Amino acid sequence: MCEVKVITGTSAAAEAARLADVDVIAAYPITPQTTCVEKLAEFVANGELDAEYVKVESEHSALSVCIGAAATGARTFTATASQGLALMHEVLFIASGMRLPIVMMVANRALSAPINIWNDHQDSIAQRDTGWIQIYVEDNQETLDSIIQAYKIAENDDVLLPVMVCLDGFILTHTVEPVTIPKAERVREFLGVYEPKHAYLDPDRPITQGPVGVPDCYMETRKQIEDAMERSKKVIKEVNEEFSEWFKRKYGNGLVEAYNLENADTVLVAMGTVCGTIKDVIDELKKEGKEVGLLRIRTYRPFPKEDVKELLKDAENIAVLDKNISFGFNKGALGIEMASILKNKKICNYIVGLGGRDIRIEDIKTIINDVEKSEDDKTAWIGLKE
Amino acid sequence: MQFPREELFAPGHRGCAGCGAAIVARLVLKAAGKDTICVVPTGCLEVMTTPYPETSWRVPWIHVAFENAAAVASGVESAIKALKRKRGKFANKKINVIAIGGDGGTADIGFQALSGAMERGHNILYIMYDNEAYMNTGIQRSSSTPFMAATTTSPAGSKIKGEDRPKKDVAMIMAAHGIPYVATACISYPEDFMRKVKKALSIEGPKFIQVLQPCTTGWGYPPHKTIEIGRLAVETGIFPLYEIENGEFRITYKPSKRKPVKEYIRMQKRYRHLTDEDIERIQRYIDEKCKLLGL
Numbered sequence: 001m002c003e004v005k006v007i008t009g010t011s012a013a014a015e016a017a018r019l020a021d022v023d024v025i026a027a028y029p030i031t032p033q034t035t036c037v038e039k040l041a042e043f044v045a046n047g048e049l050d051a052e053y054v055k056v057e058s059e060h061s062a063l064s065v066c067i068g069a070a071a072t073g074a075r076t077f078t079a080t081a082s083q084g085l086a087l088m089h090e091v092l093f094i095a096s097g098m099r100l101p102i103v104m105m106v107a108n109r110a111l112s113a114p115i116n117i118w119n120d121h122q123d124s125i126a127q128r129d130t131g132w133i134q135i136y137v138e139d140n141q142e143t144l145d146s147i148i149q150a151y152k153i154a155e156n157d158d159v160l161l162p163v164m165v166c167l168d169g170f171i172l173t174h175t176v177e178p179v180t181i182p183k184a185e186r187v188r189e190f191l192g193v194y195e196p197k198h199a200y201l202d203p204d205r206p207i208t209q210g211p212v213g214v215p216d217c218y219m220e221t222r223k224q225i226e227d228a229m230e231r232s233k234k235v236i237k238e239v240n241e242e243f244s245e246w247f248k249r250k251y252g253n254g255l256v257e258a259y260n261l262e263n264a265d266t267v268l269v270a271m272g273t274v275c276g277t278i279k280d281v282i283d284e285l286k287k288e289g290k291e292v293g294l295l296r297i298r299t300y301r302p303f304p305k306e307d308v309k310e311l312l313k314d315a316e317n318i319a320v321l322d323k324n325i326s327f328g329f330n331k332g333a334l335g336i337e338m339a340s341i342l343k344n345k346k347i348c349n350y351i352v353g354l355g356g357r358d359i360r361i362e363d364i365k366t367i368i369n370d371v372e373k374s375e376d377d378k379t380a381w382i383g384l385k386e
Numbered sequence: 387m388q389f390p391r392e393e394l395f396a397p398g399h400r401g402c403a404g405c406g407a408a409i410v411a412r413l414v415l416k417a418a419g420k421d422t423i424c425v426v427p428t429g430c431l432e433v434m435t436t437p438y439p440e441t442s443w444r445v446p447w448i449h450v451a452f453e454n455a456a457a458v459a460s461g462v463e464s465a466i467k468a469l470k471r472k473r474g475k476f477a478n479k480k481i482n483v484i485a486i487g488g489d490g491g492t493a494d495i496g497f498q499a500l501s502g503a504m505e506r507g508h509n510i511l512y513i514m515y516d517n518e519a520y521m522n523t524g525i526q527r528s529s530s531t532p533f534m535a536a537t538t539t540s541p542a543g544s545k546i547k548g549e550d551r552p553k554k555d556v557a558m559i560m561a562a563h564g565i566p567y568v569a570t571a572c573i574s575y576p577e578d579f580m581r582k583v584k585k586a587l588s589i590e591g592p593k594f595i596q597v598l599q600p601c602t603t604g605w606g607y608p609p610h611k612t613i614e615i616g617r618l619a620v621e622t623g624i625f626p627l628y629e630i631e632n633g634e635f636r637i638t639y640k641p642s643k644r645k646p647v648k649e650y651i652r653m654q655k656r657y658r659h660l661t662d663e664d665i666e667r668i669q670r671y672i673d674e675k676c677k678l679l680g681l
Contacts, residue, residue, distance in 0.1 A: 057502030061457035068461025
């Protein structure tokens with residue numbers, strides 16, 4: 001049956017790409033993504049995965065190779081982090097604009113300067129508007145499962161958008177956890193063979209891809225991406241359900257995960273591994289008779305507006321944790337967006353964990369106390385040195 | 387040499403009258419045939435041939451960005467390999483993957499991706515259509531702009547006489563990658579060019595052809611002179627035609643007697659600021675280069 005391996009998040013990502021039987025991998029190393037592309041190189045070298053492994057000379061070329069390959073009808077995979085993702089910026093828009101179902105692992109890492117290899121979410125948050133679906137995972141199992149799900153979502157005819165699966169650098173990429181590895185045949189059956197019905201390069205059916213979008217048509221292409229994002233919400237939920245039927249694991253409703261939200265006046269909103277720490281604090285406080293809830297945002301794009309509104313309608317104290325900062329606005333991306341959705345609510349934004357600054361249980365408790373006693377919206381940086 | 391009458395590059399496009407890049411595309415497709423996938427970076431050729439919903443391309447064609455044609459072509463080629471092997475797609479068909487990029491997209495911003503693709507050994511042909519400046523954005527100098535040519539970013543001023551650096555030798559840099567086939571060509575010698583395209587496509591691995599195509603707008607000459615100017619570039623030894631097959635260098639066209647560079651230079655507005663002395667200097671530079679190549 002299934003096999004359980006004790007592996008890092010990057011290995012889990014590589015296992016997922018193997019299970020998805022990807023055709024073309026473009027690999028360029030960057031800390032803390034590196035062990036993912038190393039693992040994939042091993043799979044290909046040992047014949048465990050039949051794929052073209054293209055050892056590109058930059059991340060810009062990594063995504064460009066994936067675009068060329070996906071446009072020819074291949075299932076593609078690449079992985080990056082931080083500066084590498086920033087270097088891809090231009091090409092990210094093109095992948096979504098050409099509606100190519102590329103899947104990429106992002107090992108979340110801070111951006112220079114000063115150069116810093118440790119975790120925060122600034123790198124992928126900075127790519128918010130590139131038309132990519134973004135899934136933030138909490139553990140290594142979810143990394144593997146989300147990458148498999150990502151292909152099913154991306155390749156859905158109602159979606160046809162690229163997906164980045166974001167996992168916290170070092171916290172997951174370099175930490176081993178037991179991960180259940182499904183059988184390759186099961187995953188391949190679950191995903192099916194990728195048969196693009198949309199545009200792809202074939203001499204028997206010559207088409208022009210990537211033409212000049214004149215003002216008469218460009219705006220419609222943007223609206224089509226937005227519409228696909230909107231439709232993807234339903235698809236992500238369905239894939240989450242279907243995945244759970246096949247593999248007995250699910251992640252909230254696919255878009256969000258609610259943890260102890262009932263009866264909780266105070267709710268924390270966050271993404272990624274910090275949610276694990278928050279859950280521990282919630283469990284601890286529960287024993288003391290205090291109810292605090294967590295709303296984990298799993299898909300930052302598409303943003304689960306409807307779920308957020310519904311699930312937080314009774315919350316009184318909302319603390320939004322951001323591992324990123326929008327300079328000049330003194331808020332994180334999640335904080336800004338929650339405020340735009342939830343009118344007339346007290347929403348305090350906490351900037352945490354930038355560049356790998358540790359987020360301790362005490363910090364979460366500080367945030368809970370702070371949001372409960374705050375009378376109005378505010379932004380606070382947690383864990384700053386005096 | 388026989389070439390098909392069929393036009394895979396449709397006659398309707400938005401190039402300038404006398405456009406050399408359109409001639410490149412037409413000749414390449416005549417030589418390559420219909421089982422060809424073209425990758426074209428941002429630039430004149432892309433802009434003038436694919437204003438949606440129109441296209442001049444009767445073969446599958448893709449444009450992604452300015453600096454990544456070689457990487458995109460690498461991806462196309464890798465996908466073909468994987469899909470043939472794993473799923474029997476494109477069964478038994480030999481598909482040519484050809485990137486056609488301008489000198490800006492090739493020698494400058496796309497240089498890293500090009501070097502990577504050549505070094506990795508992809509089975510692709512990269513054709514650099516060399517018009518010696520960024521023509522699409524309005525004639526700015528590239529590293530392929532020749533010495534003393536005036537462009538909008540290397541203007542002929544009272545202190546600086548146009549471009550102050552010699553033309554970068556991209557073909558020789560590609561040869562230094564140890565790839566099996568490198569050639570130079572010029573649209574004024576269509577049979578030589580098409581023969582080189584055909585030969586390149588018969589060779590497994592990465593191939594590179596630098597084809598000179600005079601640009602009526604950027605170089606400043608009447609549109610009907612495109613072929614004549616290209617011919618003079620070769621006859622003067624300014625743009626020698628050669629091929630390097632598996633490391634072996636061979637001149638493919640040797641002018642019986644090299645014409646003076648002055649004949650070429652005096653026909654173009656980009657050189658109109660040059661004095662006879664300046665032209666003499668260029669002549670000496672070209673003489674030295676030709677000597678090295680045995681011309």
